[in-house]
Amino acid sequence: MFRLASGIWVKDKTQNQDEGSSHRRSPRADAQRNLDALLQAAKAVFAVAGVDAPVRDIAERAGVGIGTVYRHFPQRADLIAAVCRQEMDACADAAQRLAAEHEPFDALADWLQLYAGFVATKRGLAKALHSGDPAFEALPARFEQRLRPAFRALVESARAAGAVRTDFDADEILSAVASLCMSARDDKPDHARRMVALLVDGLRHGARSSTSDGLP
Amino acid sequence: MFRLASGIWVKDKTQNQDEGSSHRRSPRADAQRNLDALLQAAKAVFAVAGVDAPVRDIAERAGVGIGTVYRHFPQRADLIAAVCRQEMDACADAAQRLAAEHEPFDALADWLQLYAGFVATKRGLAKALHSGDPAFEALPARFEQRLRPAFRALVESARAAGAVRTDFDADEILSAVASLCMSARDDKPDHARRMVALLVDGLRHGARSSTSDGLP
């Protein structure tokens, strides 16, 4: 366990789990269990009720008192940030996989769809990400260390292959896609997908639009 | 004054303002004044603090008791809806003007930028518009009667002129642009404008992307 500048407690995978040692360090087993349960519960609750779900619901689902939530996450936003962190890492990993398995342009297009689907699932996470809330100060660092370079690499590969235009900024595309998906409605599940496809089409260098490629 | 199915009270411009008549009808002068003040105050408060601003702030700015707000607008969302209605009408009027003064494609592109700027100013209004909240049930009617046909007409003109592709749905573009602008950040005021330009570029039939047309 170590504490980030943001005030979030994170598991330290390098230390072992003996409990008998009377020295300092090593988080109590119940604390560790509660933290894990909290993150898992929050992820599940956010998925069905959005990030505005009451903290009490998350505490109940995790089987802990509400005070415990605030011990691990000083503010409600910190919980959201922690869940977001986990998801961002998973998304970044996928980027490397796609780059290895597909052509530059397809990898870029596919990853944006993946990113879009991810954002759509956790409504409002992206909004929190790009809002000025001080609780999310630590998130952009992770975003820049993982998602941003992941996408930049995809863009550079596509540019090197001459597949996309050069007059757009990778970061803008990322937040644009996030915006697009944040408000996706339940009754039109693939609306976001189609809009992202359209946006991606706009990136293509010398795109031909006479065929309905990408838009079913 | 007449009451919509949604429960919102609206000014009836056709009736005159005599107060002495002891019959029924004719809203009391103070009630009318309060309603106007409320709409104006809400618009102003939403502009600076977003649609999540406390109802008490709006009541105070309008110089009325909080109970008066709820007399005119049964739910907080009804106030938002009423303000949104006004703004939608203004936006629809602008569409007709642009269609008369510009080439089909330019009118379409310019209006989307106008619409984008409008949505960006009142953060969250668009989100409310496309969320399933029952309080906004009356809004889509207005949206369909005014904004939708306004944009459809622009799209049809552009299609007739062979300026845009035919495999996209006008409604999807409207909500996509709204999504794009909802989360525009203060420190990057023209981010939304650039993204909309990119989206519009994707609509163009046989778009050439070698020049940086539309993206400064």
Next chain:
DNA sequence: ACCTGAACACCGTTCAAGT
């Protein structure tokens, strides 16, 4: 008819008391 503001319910957050 319409206005007012105290009162209620709900939710984020704190903290004294426990183990």
Next chain:
DNA sequence: ACCTGAACACCGTTCAAGT
């Protein structure tokens, strides 16, 4: 150390009392 839940503050909404 860490957990708990009663308690507090804030905000949406209601309603009895006023004019």
